[in-house]
Amino acid sequence: MPAGQRETGERHVIPDQRGGGWKVTGDGAEFNVPRQCDAIDEACSQLRHNGGGAVIIHGLSGQVQDRRTV
16 A cells, blocks of 8 residues: 555445444444434544544435544
8 A cells, every 4th residue: 555545445334124222334344333423423532542433324224324534
């Protein structure tokens, strides 16, 4: 990777259709929590730790509701 560039990741916050609650997925990671706000916090935390990226937030229907850059 060229100097000055960093690798960015992506995390999706999606409803967990099987177990209820919410999942954070992306880059091989999967993390389950009971509330959407907790999943968003976890996704942001993971990306901050890994150098940044995008959090894509899905609603209960699965459609994208919001995007955040970390």
